[in-house]
Amino acid sequence: MRGLYAIIDVETLDRRGLDPLRFAESVLEAGPAALQVRDKVGGARRALARLRSLAPLSARRGVPLFANDRPDLALLSGCDGVHVGQDDLPVALVRSLAAGRERKLRVGLSTHDEAQVKRALEEAPDYLALGPIFATSTKENASPVVGLDALARLAALVRAARPGLPIVAIGGIGMENAARVGEHADAAAVIAALLPEGNGADAWSRVTDRAAALHAAICGVRRAE
Amino acid sequence: MRGLYAIIDVETLDRRGLDPLRFAESVLEAGPAALQVRDKVGGARRALARLRSLAPLSARRGVPLFANDRPDLALLSGCDGVHVGQDDLPVALVRSLAAGRERKLRVGLSTHDEAQVKRALEEAPDYLALGPIFATSTKENASPVVGLDALARLAALVRAARPGLPIVAIGGIGMENAARVGEHADAAAVIAALLPEGNGADAWSRVTDRAAALHAAICGVRRAE
Numbered sequence: 001m002r003g004l005y006a007i008i009d010v011e012t013l014d015r016r017g018l019d020p021l022r023f024a025e026s027v028l029e030a031g032p033a034a035l036q037v038r039d040k041v042g043g044a045r046r047a048l049a050r051l052r053s054l055a056p057l058s059a060r061r062g063v064p065l066f067a068n069d070r071p072d073l074a075l076l077s078g079c080d081g082v083h084v085g086q087d088d089l090p091v092a093l094v095r096s097l098a099a100g101r102e103r104k105l106r107v108g109l110s111t112h113d114e115a116q117v118k119r120a121l122e123e124a125p126d127y128l129a130l131g132p133i134f135a136t137s138t139k140e141n142a143s144p145v146v147g148l149d150a151l152a153r154l155a156a157l158v159r160a161a162r163p164g165l166p167i168v169a170i171g172g173i174g175m176e177n178a179a180r181v182g183e184h185a186d187a188a189a190v191i192a193a194l195l196p197e198g199n200g201a202d203a204w205s206r207v208t209d210r211a212a213a214l215h216a217a218i219c220g221v222r223r224a225e
Numbered sequence: 226m227r228g229l230y231a232i233i234d235v236e237t238l239d240r241r242g243l244d245p246l247r248f249a250e251s252v253l254e255a256g257p258a259a260l261q262v263r264d265k266v267g268g269a270r271r272a273l274a275r276l277r278s279l280a281p282l283s284a285r286r287g288v289p290l291f292a293n294d295r296p297d298l299a300l301l302s303g304c305d306g307v308h309v310g311q312d313d314l315p316v317a318l319v320r321s322l323a324a325g326r327e328r329k330l331r332v333g334l335s336t337h338d339e340a341q342v343k344r345a346l347e348e349a350p351d352y353l354a355l356g357p358i359f360a361t362s363t364k365e366n367a368s369p370v371v372g373l374d375a376l377a378r379l380a381a382l383v384r385a386a387r388p389g390l391p392i393v394a395i396g397g398i399g400m401e402n403a404a405r406v407g408e409h410a411d412a413a414a415v416i417a418a419l420l421p422e423g424n425g426a427d428a429w430s431r432v433t434d435r436a437a438a439l440h441a442a443i444c445g446v447r448r449a450e
Contacts, residue, residue, distance in 0.1 A: 043313060044312065072297040072314065076321070086270075087268025087270050088269050089273060089301070093301050096301070097297055
């Protein structure tokens with residue numbers, strides 16, 4: 001996993017009257033490294049319908065699709081994986097729900113400080129998210145800002161312990177800092193910096209351009225070893 | 226399923242500083258027909274831990290335990306089933322998550338009016354909940370009150386279509402109306418009328434007494450055919 005890890009925050013899009021599927025399509029067109037859907041407010045039935053619409057679109061582009069929090073929705077919709085937070089189900093239990101099924105679930109885990117990173121290494125997720133790297137507006141009650149220096153230090157710690165485990169930096173990442181993030185992290189999760197200004201075809205096509213630029217900014221920089 | 230369907234609303238108990246497990250034990254001691262845990266605010270990890278503590282206690286008393294909304298938590302904790310609402314996952318999909326497992330999931334479905342009851346019959350849940358029968362204080366944004374007359378009419382409709390399908394009445398049910406509810410419904414879901422006044426041993430033992438009295442009030446009345 002290298003490049004842009006795009007997050008579709010349905011609540012934010014709903015509030016602005018923007019169609020989450022249209023947004024996802026615009027982002028997918030840029031070919032990001034991964035796509036995650038955060039969809040916590042409208043009920044599981046609606047969230048499942050949305051993931052089921054998205055799964056074939058993601059698959060066609062070869063972009064892995066992650067549900068947020070809920071392995072049941074991921075399994076029922078054909079997602080590639082689930083992203084869980086510190087209060088969500090443990091990684092091993094998420095995987096156990098897919099036991100006996102043809103398709104396994106990849107599991108990503110959020111961390112916010114060194115202690116959580118160390119515990120996460122024991123949980124052995126398929127990738128590890130760390131943040132917020134910078135101040136962020138899209139998450140209420142966000143943890144304290146981690147900063148670039150701590151990202152560099154914790155990324156080195158993770159690589160020493162689990163070489164090859166992807167690190168996804170998250171929080172306040174946009175064009176102005178994506179390359180610096182990419183020096184340390186494998187991928188950068190972006191929410192706000194991808195949102196369209198308006199609802200016209202132009203606005204959507206600029207979403208694709210911005211996603212492509214962010215992806216290239218991260219991929220274009222050499223990661224520190 | 227006949228008698229008291231007790232609901233543990235963790236948010237309400239937390240707000241009053243009452244231990245949900247202690248409450249569940251007090252209710253289980255009365256031997257209700259079923260126990261459901263509503264636990265939507267503290268994260269899935271904590272909700273799962275709670276269900277895992279409760280499952281053996283329920284099993285020992287022979288009381289079926291239902292998780293709310295989330296089949297993943299029900300499967301991982303050894304619950305007997307899941308209760309889903311109109312915005313949650315469809316009954317068939319909940320069941321499909323348990324496919325290939327030794328233990329199936331029983332699925333209950335909430336309905337609030339005749340149209341939903343009719344659709345629910347097609348979904349074929351293991352029981353059907355209907356309410357709010359009376360005004361209720363424990364659910365925000367509750368649907369309009371159904372009333373006893375509509376309960377009688379819809380219960381008859383359900384029995385004609387699916388003889389033997391248990392009907393659980395819910396909403397504003399306490400000692401003053403449990404018997405009248407039991408004339409039409411198989412079980413009565415109770416939240417507020419079970420809550421203890423205080424935290425002492427006396428208060429908990431009164432919870433058991435009240436649960437037993439509610440259970441007896443429903444079981445003691447002859448159901449209309």
